[in-house]
Amino acid sequence: MWRRIVVRSAAVTENIRRFSIAASTPSMPSPCIVHKRGADILHDPWFNKDTGFPLTERDRLGLRGLLPPRVISFEQQYERFMKSYRSLEKNTEGQPDNIVSLAKWRILNRLHDRNETLYYKVLIDNIQDFAPIIYTPTVGLVCQNYSGLFRRPRGMYFSAKDKGEMMSIIYNWPASEVDMIVLTDGSRILGLGDLGVQGIGIPIGKLDMYVAAAGINPQRVLPIMLDVGTNNEKLLEDPLYLGLREQRLEGEEYISIVDELMEALHKRWPKAVIQFEDFQFKWAFETLQRYRKKYCMFNDDIQGTAGVALAGLLGVVRAQGRPISDFVNQKIVVVGAGSAGLGVLKMAYQVVSGMTGTTANPQFYLIDKNGLITKERSGVDPSVAPFAKVTDEVKSLGLREGSDLLEVVKKVKPHVLLGLSGVGGIFNEQVLKAMRDSNSPKPAIFAMSNPTDNAECTAADAFKHAGENVVFGSGSPFENVELENGKIGYVNQANNMYLFPGIGLGALLSGAQIVTDSMLQAASECLASYMTEEDIQKGKFYPSIGSIRDITAEVGAAVLRAAVVEEVAERRGEVGPNELAHMSKEETVEYVTTKMWYPVYSPLVHEK
Numbered sequence: 242m243w244r245r246i247v248v249r250s251a252a253v254t255e256n257i258r259r260f261s262i263a264a265s266t267p268s269m270p271s272p273c274i275v276h277k278r279g280a281d282i283l284h285d286p287w288f289n290k291d292t293g294f295p296l297t298e299r300d301r302l303g304l305r306g307l308l309p310p311r312v313i314s315f316e317q318q319y320e321r322f323m324k325s326y327r328s329l330e331k332n333t334e335g336q337p338d339n340i341v342s343l344a345k346w347r348i349l350n351r352l353h354d355r356n357e358t359l360y361y362k363v364l365i366d367n368i369q370d371f372a373p374i375i376y377t378p379t380v381g382l383v384c385q386n387y388s389g390l391f392r393r394p395r396g397m398y399f400s401a402k403d404k405g406e407m408m409s410i411i412y413n414w415p416a417s418e419v420d421m422i423v424l425t426d427g428s429r430i431l432g433l434g435d436l437g438v439q440g441i442g443i444p445i446g447k448l449d450m451y452v453a454a455a456g457i458n459p460q461r462v463l464p465i466m467l468d469v470g471t472n473n474e475k476l477l478e479d480p481l482y483l484g485l486r487e488q489r490l491e492g493e494e495y496i497s498i499v500d501e502l503m504e505a506l507h508k509r510w511p512k513a514v515i516q517f518e519d520f521q522f523k524w525a526f527e528t529l530q531r532y533r534k535k536y537c538m539f540n541d542d543i544q545g546t547a548g549v550a551l552a553g554l555l556g557v558v559r560a561q562g563r564p565i566s567d568f569v570n571q572k573i574v575v576v577g578a579g580s581a582g583l584g585v586l587k588m589a590y591q592v593v594s595g596m597t598g599t600t601a602n603p604q605f606y607l608i609d610k611n612g613l614i615t616k617e618r619s620g621v622d623p624s625v626a627p628f629a630k631v632t633d634e635v636k637s638l639g640l641r642e643g644s645d646l647l648e649v650v651k652k653v654k655p656h657v658l659l660g661l662s663g664v665g666g667i668f669n670e671q672v673l674k675a676m677r678d679s680n681s682p683k684p685a686i687f688a689m690s691n692p693t694d695n696a697e698c699t700a701a702d703a704f705k706h707a708g709e710n711v712v713f714g715s716g717s718p719f720e721n722v723e724l725e726n727g728k729i730g731y732v733n734q735a736n737n738m739y740l741f742p743g744i745g746l747g748a749l750l751s752g753a754q755i756v757t758d759s760m761l762q763a764a765s766e767c768l769a770s771y772m773t774e775e776d777i778q779k780g781k782f783y784p785s786i787g788s789i790r791d792i793t794a795e796v797g798a799a800v801l802r803a804a805v806v807e808e809v810a811e812r813r814g815e816v817g818p819n820e821l822a823h824m825s826k827e828e829t830v831e832y833v834t835t836k837m838w839y840p841v842y843s844p845l846v847h848e849k
């Protein structure tokens with residue numbers, strides 16, 4: 242017995258040592274095997290280096306004569322791209338925002354289609370500037386115009402017509418290894434509604450963030466659109482619409498097609514993590530329940546958003562100068578009882594129960610398009626029911642079933658007003674002024690709906706009407722606000738981008754069979770504790786997007802550790818749960834960091 246333990250821990254120590262060395266020794270990029278030659282390489286964005294191919298490589302790969310003779314370094318290519326991007330910015334000055342954003346998206350997309358290594362290098366180094374183009378909010382505009390913008394396919398497209406054949410279609414994907422999959426059916430794209438096949442832009446944007454923030458190798462990501470029709474009449478009538486021109490599948494027909502796709506994905510890539518994204522309410526919860534114990538999957542809108550919002554809500558308590566345990570006394574009004582709003586409330590209830598050791602009945606209020614939700618409401622969805630308020634409780638405040646937002650804010654006087662309704666401007670002047678009159682020293686306003694026009698209020702309006710003392714977060718980026726007192730009103734981007742890349746990365750590296758609640762909680766706690774007291778006092782609850790790779794490594798490590806503790810981790814390559822269990826927190830972060838892909842030109846080695 243003793244002998245076995247000693248032998249095992251020696252091996253563990255050796256593995257940890259090897260990783261520490263790997264982390265600290267700068268190494269040559271590993272060679273990359275390529276099964277093609279000549280022009281085929283130039284036309285493959287995974288391998289293409291444009292004018293960056295060294296002469297020896299041109300010789301080896303049959304590229305001589307196919308490129309101008311001069312070799313341009315990676316750094317020079319980078320500079321050249323950035324120069325053309327900056328000149329586009331200058332040339333489009335004064336034009337409408339949408340036109341400028343789309344022009345920026347086009348130039349980045351062209352690079353993405355041509356040379357992925359350079360694309361991800363510019364993306365990572367300029368994430369602050371480029372995230373709003375390849376991700377929220379511009380990605381919404383791209384989805385709305387997708388059929389017109391379409392030039393080249395990206396990812397896989399499955400449709401209702403593929404039923405019965407998905408298991409074979411899946412093998413049409415050229416990469417033998419896939420780590421991260423983001424899947425949508427296009428039914429609730431941001432706050433823009435049903436965009437059918439055009440919703441493919443969302444998985445593409447999310448996976449770009451996976452590469453940029455979590456260092457997932459872009460050769461191992463797979464965006465998927467499951468086109469089961471659309472109920473969007475405008476799209477159905479559009480002769481250039483690229484999806485199925487029929488109404489969405491419903492009921493058993495719908496779920497059986499998702500079942501088939503999930504089975505096919507699992508069969509070919511059993512270790513891949515699958516993120517569900519932008520599914521309409523009725524299927525978001527149903528599919529999560531159906532698959533979360535069977536596959537390594539999570540729903541970003543429900544679970545990723547919850548963790549990010551919770552980190553913000555705990556930040557509000559800290560900003561008020563109260564101990565975290567005071568969270569149980571916070572009055573929070575959540576506007577929007579959909580996938581996102583319910584996800585947030587569910588996690589917030591769990592935290593309160595954890596803190597109080599009892600079944601929670603906190604002062605959290607839920608509003609949907611029909612107003613305040615109470616037990617009196619008939620026909621409430623079972624996922625909403627636990628958050629409906631007891632009628633007598635709201636009566637004592639002078640409220641009733643269906644009370645409107647303004648009334649609720651006036652009577653409840655919440656510490657936090659959190660919007661996940663998809664309705665732009667719903668936090669209007671009156672509502673914001675009512676927040677100013679709440680008793681909180683630092684009222685918090687989270688206008689989390691996307692894209693920008695769907696935000697419940699703008700940052701400027703929040704500071705103007707609710708007072709310069711407010712703390713503010715929004716799903717889409719807004720500029721910081723110059724306040725009349727000469728200070729800066731800080732804008733937090735309260736977006737699930739701060740968690741989903743780390744959740745996916747941690748799940749992947751731990752080899753987790755499933756994504757558990759404690760892995761998700763670990764992610765949220767990690768984000769919540771990332772900000773210093775000084776940051777919090779300045780109203781900063783989330784890191785700046787420039788540090789997204791750093792926070793993602795931390796979140797990834799936290800998720801990985803939770804998976805090991807919960808014993809859902811499995812060996813993936815040379816490091817298994819045993820070795821991971823023996824790593825300190827710092828070693829885990831270091832391990833996760835060494836596993837992140839970074840864009841450099843690897844020497845290409847041809848193999849038949």
Ligand SMILES: NC(=O)c1ccc[n+]([C@@H]2O[C@H](COP(=O)([O-])OP(=O)(O)OC[C@H]3O[C@@H](n4cnc5c(N)ncnc54)[C@H](O)[C@@H]3O)[C@@H](O)[C@H]2O)c1
Nearest residue numbers: 431432577578579580581609610662663690691716736737
């Ligand atoms: N910031 C983030 O990270 C993040 C994450 C997920 C979702 N979101 C955004 O949240 C929004 C909602 O997403 P979802 O998946 O929950 O959508 P959903 O369709 O599931 O839910 C929307 C909810 O809003 C309610 N609603 C509609 N009109 C309302 C009104 N006038 N007043 C009050 N409530 C109203 C609906 O009744 C419904 O309960 C979207 O805009 C999405 O972009 C943001």
Ligand SMILES: O=C(O)C[C@H](O)C(=O)O
Nearest residue numbers: 377431519542691736737
């Ligand atoms: O995509 C985003 O920016 C966040 C979120 O997943 C959403 O659906 O709005």
Ligand SMILES: [Mg+2]
Nearest residue numbers: 518519541542
């Ligand atoms: Mg989403």
